[in-house]
Amino acid sequence: MKTLYHDGDTALHRLSPRVKLIGLAVTSVVLFWLHSPVALGIAAFASIIVFSTLKLKWSEIRRQLRPLVVTLGLVCLFTLAFNGSADALTVFLRLGSLMLLAAAVTATTGIGDFIDEITLAAMPLERLGILRAADVGLAIGLVIRFVPEVVSRYKTIREAHLARGLRPRPLTVAVPLIILTLRSADEIAAAIDARGIRRQK
Amino acid sequence: MSTRDLVLSALFAAIIIALGLLPPIMLGFVPVPITAQSLGVMLAGVVLGARRGTIAVLLVLVVAAIGLPVLSGGRGGLAVFAAPTTGYLIGWVFAALVTGLLSEKLVNRDQMAIAQTVGFFIAAVAGGVIVLYACGISYLAVVTGLGFQKAFFGSMAFIPGDVIKAVVAALAGRAVMVGYPLLPQRA
Incomplete structure (x- = not known):
């Protein structure tokens, strides 16, 4: 089982995991708040720029994104067929950007870093006596x-x-x-x- | 939580992940490929009960979120939680919880074999089909703006496969209970 983490030394790799995760959460709220296709288009373009700063090889990009593109494509086609092109475009741009950014965070954050963040986030639950x-x-x-x-x-x-x-x-x-x-x-x-x-x- | 319960949950999470590595199978009368991974979610509830089963499923989702491609079809990473079908993943947690709660309520070791199997089947359908689809369809409807009816229509093709999985989960749940009883929970 090979992790989706990709070793490297880009700006995103150096950014603290906490900043990346909080940034991703904030972005997802903003993306669902945006409705105009133009704003969402700009967001999608920005996401592509962020993802491209990782300088991944094509084979690596395929491994990271292929399973997600299939799901997104199917749901967009279904939306297109039932709700028309405007809704399908919104779904495609919104979820497409979000998935791209999420994939970028996954590719630049090691498993150890994630576990540290989760452990830290679980501390309040430990104080409540729910888990250790x-x-x-x-x-x-x-x-x-x-x-x-x-x-x-x-x-x-x-x-x-x-x-x-x-x-x-x-x-x-x-x-x-x-x-x-x-x-x-x-x-x-x-x-x-x-x-x-x-x-x- | 005792160490044994922690280990049981972790081992079951590993079973759910391993089931996702098996290639999806096509059934003659269902138009979509079905994977064994959601069978694993029902089995977690049926075999381990509510608490340990829910923790097993949560562990699978956490392992996926931190970047291991452990979901069926080699999906993983935070991006799977930004997909239109994320509701089904979140639904897994509640599916295992409800299946586990009902299994603990409906099934006990003094019943006849058939009553145990039927009890497990009801639990697996309530959790792994009704609760799971309620979560998945609501999320899909809201996120894509499709509306509930159309989202339901789009998910319908998968329901027969999941009912079959509930049958397998019920039979397997009973067989495991006879061979290695873990219900009712001791801790």
């Missing part, structure tokens, strides 16, 4: 660590089906996959507690 801020990073790390494990278990179960001449079906694959994966929870939890990572009991 440090758990967020731990949980994200666990998820990333175990995705390849689950995928390899899936392959094993599939092969076991094929070896017995059975067709792998969603149900007959999902059940052993879930039970096998969740059964390891006790061991992992014990390992975490034994290392004192969460500093409790």
Whole structure:
């Protein structure tokens, strides 16, 4: 699993993650407040300029944007067919700019930086006793660590089906996959507690 | 939250992500490809219950937001939260919550097998179809200015696939409960 972060040293890379995230949030509010096609057109142009300062290669741009362009394109076509060209253009410019800016923030902010920001943002919740801020990073790390494990278990179960001449079906694959994966929870939890990572009991 | 619950949620988040890596399948009578990822959301509620299931789904969304392409079709990054279909992603959280709450209410270990399966199916449809589409369609209608009726019309093609997923989730949920019971929540 390759992250969408792209190593580099552009102005956006150097900007603090907090500034980028707050900037993105403010921009999204402004974009939904704007209604004139001209203003939205200018916003879209500005977004393209911001994205182009990243100086990404074409192959990288494709990887970042392709799945999003497909969704946006489909919804715009649907809007065009049912609500006419004015609405479709507004949707295209507004969401297009927002997605481009969001992709720019993702491409220039490392996962560690994001986790730090989330942990900081979770501090007020910790004070309310809802969660422990440090758990967020731990949980994200666990998820990333175990995705390849689950995928390899899936392959094993599939092969076991094929070896017995059975067709792998969603149900007959999902059940052993879930039970096998969740059964390891006790061991992992014990390992975490034994290392004192969460500093409790 | 106990360490075990935290790990269970994280492992389930990994299962949901892995389901998104499988190629989408076409069913004969549904005109759109269906992915297994939203099946994972229903399963989270059915298997883990409301609290841990919701946290599992939240973890998937956080991992996607920080730039890992973990959503079906290799989508990820903050841009997926700026898309017209973002409502469905936000809806996942409430889908897992409602599926989990209803599973805890409707199903217990002393029931007959058929009652358990039906209970899980009702929970999966209420959360993974009704609540999910209510969120997704409202967001789509407001963001694109389409209006509710047209947004509903545009989403209709996906509903049969999701009802089938609810059936799979119900059967799998019961099978997991027999093999490795996690409901009702202990913590």
